[in-house]
Amino acid sequence: MVDKALGTGGRKSDKDLKIRLKTARGRKTGSTKWLERQLNDPYVARARAEGYRSRAAFKIKEMDDKHKLFRKGMRIVDLGAAPGGWSQVAAKAIGSTDANPLIVGIDYLEMDPIPGVKLLMKDFTDDDAPAMLIEAMGGKKADLVMSDMAWPTTGHRPTDHMRIVQLIEVAAAFALDVLAPGGVFIAKVFQGGTEHELLHMLKRHFKSTHHAKPPSSRADSAEAYLIAKGFKGTNDTVPGEGEYDR
Numbered sequence: 564m565v566d567k568a569l570g571t572g573g574r575k576s577d578k579d580l581k582i583r584l585k586t587a588r589g590r591k592t593g594s595t596k597w598l599e600r601q602l603n604d605p606y607v608a609r610a611r612a613e614g615y616r617s618r619a620a621f622k623i624k625e626m627d628d629k630h631k632l633f634r635k636g637m638r639i640v641d642l643g644a645a646p647g648g649w650s651q652v653a654a655k656a657i658g659s660t661d662a663n664p665l666i667v668g669i670d671y672l673e674m675d676p677i678p679g680v681k682l683l684m685k686d687f688t689d690d691d692a693p694a695m696l697i698e699a700m701g702g703k704k705a706d707l708v709m710s711d712m713a714w715p716t717t718g719h720r721p722t723d724h725m726r727i728v729q730l731i732e733v734a735a736a737f738a739l740d741v742l743a744p745g746g747v748f749i750a751k752v753f754q755g756g757t758e759h760e761l762l763h764m765l766k767r768h769f770k771s772t773h774h775a776k777p778p779s780s781r782a783d784s785a786e787a788y789l790i791a792k793g794f795k796g797t798n799d800t801v802p803g804e805g806e807y808d809r
């Protein structure tokens with residue numbers, strides 16, 4: 564049920580225009596709140612109007628505006644690609660087409676095809692996932708590995724923290740394997756959740772690291788992004804870094 568609350572004078576203020584929902588039978592308060600937020604979110608409306616599959620599209624656009632991530636003809640791996648907003652933005656920005664696809668996306672969720680993007684439906688943490696991604700890239704190095712992956716939360720903060728850090732570590736190890744020198748790695752992290760060790764490792768392998776909280780990332784969410792730029796390449800890898808050595 565959708566209620567549009569009207570102001571008393573008959574004139575609608577922005578606040579009054581907010582769509583409020585009553586909790587329908589069988590729908591939990593949490594889902595009602597989520598739905599209410601979606602219906603009132605300007606980025607959701609913009610995504611729909613501009614043909615993007617997710618509001619997340621604006622996060623990568625905003626990070627690109629600031630950090631100049633995309634350039635024509637580069638190769639990209641999109642980890643946790645569904646429903647496809649980041650890949651849509653990237654394909655357009657770099658000129659990836661079905662005739663010459665430059666992007667490979669992976670998600671364990673099924674996705675509708677995206678022009679210019681090869682999609683794998685697979686869990687990235689499966690042992691054979693990295694090899695499948697490399698094969699899908701035709702064995703070529705990538706210029707950008709971008710990860711928006713996050714496990715569904717359990718509600719148990721230490722567990723959630725551990726799981727996200729682990730996921731970022733696997734993504735980072737993959738990035739070190741497949742990036743060409745000068746390449747960029749972006750990963751969703753959670754504020755206060757970037758492990759010291761991981762950040763330290765990225766600092767050694769990349770010329771610069773940055774934290775980003777794009778305006779479209781909800782202010783009340785702990786979500787943030789880590790951007791590592793200027794991959795130093797295989798010759799510059801530092802001995803003694805265990806699993807990150809190649």
Ligand SMILES: C[S@@+](CC[C@H](N)C(=O)[O-])C[C@H]1O[C@@H](n2cnc3c(N)ncnc32)[C@H](O)[C@@H]1O
Pocket residue numbers: 616617619620642643644645646647648649650669670671672685686687688711712713714
């Ligand atoms: C926030 S969404 C990504 C949104 C996407 N960037 C976009 O613009 O539409 C996170 C995605 O990560 C995926 N994901 C999480 N863990 C994964 C894993 N281990 N392997 C593959 N996909 C994973 C989820 O299924 C989900 O679709």
